Amino acid sequence: MSIGKxxxxxxxxxxxxxxxxxxxxxxxxxxIARRAAGKTTGRTLRKLLK
Numbered sequence: 001m002s003i004g005k006x007x008x009x010x011x012x013x014x015x016x017x018x019x020x021x022x023x024x025x026x027x028x029x030x031x032i033a034r035r036a037a038g039k040t041t042g043r044t045l046r047k048l049l050k
Contacts, residue, residue, distance in 0.1 A: 022031040 019028075019031065022028050
């Protein structure tokens with residue numbers, strides 16, 4: 001397994017663990033809102049820096 005694939009797997013695992021933790025604490029809505037805001041910010045910055 002290459003380093004890139006391992007890194008991608010670890011990031012995916014971390015995201016899933018964060019989702020599970022949010023469900024456990026009852027803060028799913030807040031997590032969804034933050035992830036959506038992060039995606040929007042990332043897309044905007046990508047367009048600006050392109």
